[in-house]
Amino acid sequence: MSQPRILTVGSGAIGGIYSWRLSKSSQVTNVCRSNYAIVNENGFSFDSKKFGQDVFKPHNVVRTVSEAADLDKDTPFDYILVTMKALPEIYNVADIIAPAVTPGKTTIVLIQNGLGVEEPIVANFPENPIISIVAYIGTSQVSPGHISMVGNESLVVGTYLRSKVDNTEQKKLFLDLLQKGGVDAVDVDDVERVRWQKLFWNASFSPVCAMTGMNTSEVLNNKEALASVRNVMKDVIMSANAMGYEFDVEEQMHTMVDRTEKTAKDYKPSMQLDFERKQPMEVEVILGTPLREAKAKGLAVPYLEVMHDICSAANAKTLLDKKSQL
Amino acid sequence: MSQPRILTVGSGAIGGIYSWRLSKSSQVTNVCRSNYAIVNENGFSFDSKKFGQDVFKPHNVVRTVSEAADLDKDTPFDYILVTMKALPEIYNVADIIAPAVTPGKTTIVLIQNGLGVEEPIVANFPENPIISIVAYIGTSQVSPGHISMVGNESLVVGTYLRSKVDNTEQKKLFLDLLQKGGVDAVDVDDVERVRWQKLFWNASFSPVCAMTGMNTSEVLNNKEALASVRNVMKDVIMSANAMGYEFDVEEQMHTMVDRTEKTAKDYKPSMQLDFERKQPMEVEVILGTPLREAKAKGLAVPYLEVMHDICSAANAKTLLDKKSQL
Numbered sequence: 001m002s003q004p005r006i007l008t009v010g011s012g013a014i015g016g017i018y019s020w021r022l023s024k025s026s027q028v029t030n031v032c033r034s035n036y037a038i039v040n041e042n043g044f045s046f047d048s049k050k051f052g053q054d055v056f057k058p059h060n061v062v063r064t065v066s067e068a069a070d071l072d073k074d075t076p077f078d079y080i081l082v083t084m085k086a087l088p089e090i091y092n093v094a095d096i097i098a099p100a101v102t103p104g105k106t107t108i109v110l111i112q113n114g115l116g117v118e119e120p121i122v123a124n125f126p127e128n129p130i131i132s133i134v135a136y137i138g139t140s141q142v143s144p145g146h147i148s149m150v151g152n153e154s155l156v157v158g159t160y161l162r163s164k165v166d167n168t169e170q171k172k173l174f175l176d177l178l179q180k181g182g183v184d185a186v187d188v189d190d191v192e193r194v195r196w197q198k199l200f201w202n203a204s205f206s207p208v209c210a211m212t213g214m215n216t217s218e219v220l221n222n223k224e225a226l227a228s229v230r231n232v233m234k235d236v237i238m239s240a241n242a243m244g245y246e247f248d249v250e251e252q253m254h255t256m257v258d259r260t261e262k263t264a265k266d267y268k269p270s271m272q273l274d275f276e277r278k279q280p281m282e283v284e285v286i287l288g289t290p291l292r293e294a295k296a297k298g299l300a301v302p303y304l305e306v307m308h309d310i311c312s313a314a315n316a317k318t319l320l321d322k323k324s325q326l
Numbered sequence: 327m328s329q330p331r332i333l334t335v336g337s338g339a340i341g342g343i344y345s346w347r348l349s350k351s352s353q354v355t356n357v358c359r360s361n362y363a364i365v366n367e368n369g370f371s372f373d374s375k376k377f378g379q380d381v382f383k384p385h386n387v388v389r390t391v392s393e394a395a396d397l398d399k400d401t402p403f404d405y406i407l408v409t410m411k412a413l414p415e416i417y418n419v420a421d422i423i424a425p426a427v428t429p430g431k432t433t434i435v436l437i438q439n440g441l442g443v444e445e446p447i448v449a450n451f452p453e454n455p456i457i458s459i460v461a462y463i464g465t466s467q468v469s470p471g472h473i474s475m476v477g478n479e480s481l482v483v484g485t486y487l488r489s490k491v492d493n494t495e496q497k498k499l500f501l502d503l504l505q506k507g508g509v510d511a512v513d514v515d516d517v518e519r520v521r522w523q524k525l526f527w528n529a530s531f532s533p534v535c536a537m538t539g540m541n542t543s544e545v546l547n548n549k550e551a552l553a554s555v556r557n558v559m560k561d562v563i564m565s566a567n568a569m570g571y572e573f574d575v576e577e578q579m580h581t582m583v584d585r586t587e588k589t590a591k592d593y594k595p596s597m598q599l600d601f602e603r604k605q606p607m608e609v610e611v612i613l614g615t616p617l618r619e620a621k622a623k624g625l626a627v628p629y630l631e632v633m634h635d636i637c638s639a640a641n642a643k644t645l646l647d648k649k650s651q652l
Contacts, residue, residue, distance in 0.1 A: 228636050310551070317544065
């Protein structure tokens with residue numbers, strides 16, 4: 001059997017790392033934007049304790065999804081791996097990947113933050129299998145094409161229960177491809193629960209760090225900052241429970257704060273880095289979706305609400321300022 | 327009768343303007359810090375539509391309150407006018423003015439933002455009359471000693487009901503001194519009510535502008551920013567009502583938003599300017615005191631709480647960064 005064809009859309013740090021690992025057993029094409037010239041010429045270079053130092057040249061490097069679709073028109077992509085920032089307030093991922101999706105054939109794999117990222121995919125490609133992945137990894141693109149990765153990584157590879165199409169076979173194969181690349185990938189039947197749990201941290205620490213300018217350790221050492229982390233986190237846990245999950249509020253809060261103290265010293269969440277770089281933050285998938293889900297269930301979540309609203313407005317301000325510079 | 331002796335502590339825009347107006351009928355000494363050299367040499371210069379263009383040379387310019395106290399030891403100051411930023415989290419105004427306060431004699435006049443600014447004064451100088459003033463004015467020190475003032479101004483000159491000392495006579499005289507200087511000063515018996523009402527705006531628009539980076543017009547045009555303004559404002563109005571006032575929540579919210587649309591276009595509140603300049607914001611007197619008052623009454627004010635907590639942490643971060651630069 002020939003190697004699976006994979007298209008990676010979003011070739012930053014996450015997209016680079018997993019393209020590289022999948023390339024051990026697959027033919028990977030990368031859509032690159034700002035790093036196109038470098039990656040097309042030299043490939044990606046990596047510095048990782050877990051995976052080593054290496055250079056990876058993709059099978060193809062292209063500038064757009066349409067260009068990828070034109071490469072070998074008769075052979076559909078088996079997988080499209082989406083590793084773009086999740087910004088439904090700015091673009092629709094479904095529109096971006098559409099040219100390379102073969103209905104009923106291509107499996108769409110999302111490695112994205114937040115909640116609700118599968119919705120536009122299922123709505124636009126109801127006949128395609130979907131694999132929804134939550135990543136736990138510390139990595140960044142330190143300069144175009146150069147990717148640094150600290151510590152370990154793991155992927156929770158899941159089923160999105162609101163999808164109409166079974167993904168059992170495709171998920172099994174994809175797990176196998178990941179594991180051949182040395183990735184720590186585990187299989188779950190309901191990825192939504194994992195996404196909620198990751199939000200307990202990401203919807204509380206991230207916006208508090210972004211708004212106050214404090215890193216995780218500074219937040220932990222400041223009574224008021226930690227109070228807002230806990231208040232927002234409590235709202236998010238209660239929202240998850242309103243959706244039918246059964247998380248113990250105090251236990252989850254304790255675990256999240258405790259783990260941050262032990263493993264995330266002086267850390268700046270991606271939302272904070274985005275804000276400092278005057279890039280849009282992933283507000284809707286991290287704060288907006290849980291807020292809407294809670295409100296739909298009639299739950300009052302005032303701490304989450306005000307945090308969503310000011311971060312959303314801060315994003316709008318970033319866009320206003322960019323426009324005024326044009 | 328000789329002219330009253332007035333000492334102004336805090337010689338920025340507000341301190342400069344009202345020292346100038348009071349100098350028409352009083353002998354004014356100014357404590358200057360960053361603008362000492364310029365003001366000592368040339369006085370303050372003003373550019374105001376209401377009061378005209380002028381230069382004002384204070385009777386004395388000093389660097390510290392102690393220096394002022396040494397000027398004419400046998401004649402107490404009749405009034406100490408405090409126009410410093412209200413930052414109880416950083417300094418205690420009572421300690422700063424102490425060298426120039428003659429017990430039982432000097433009247434202490436506060437032109438400061440927020441709620442609770444009188445508390446440390448009453449605690450430290452229980453025998454001295456106190457006059458508490460709320461200012462409505464748009465003015466700034468554009469360069470050291472040079473003060474620009476737009477539009478009109480007005481002062482609400484009040485009695486602080488928790489004071490143990492009657493201020494009737496001193497307030498009447500001080501109103502007269504202000505009015506001789508052309509100031510639009512009105513007399514009220516309970517200044518606390520006016521302070522609360524000013525907070526409806528200042529505790530909602532100001533932190534939302536500061537955290538989002540939006541000016542007032544941008545906030546009014548953004549659904550989420552305006553939603554957080556309204557949510558926080560509602561909490562503050564309910565807090566005022568819990569303290570015994572009777573404000574109509576919807577009417578106040580409508581008035582505040584409507585007035586902002588009409589009279590505060592593209593305006594940046596002082597809290598926002600402080601944040602942008604990496605100066606401490608007046609968080610405690612604007613957000614902290616109403617939060618504590620509400621909590622003491624058993625009222626839940628989650629929107630106000632989270633806004634207080636992140637602004638307080640942002641202030642702490644400003645101080646951390648300043649320390650690390652030393």
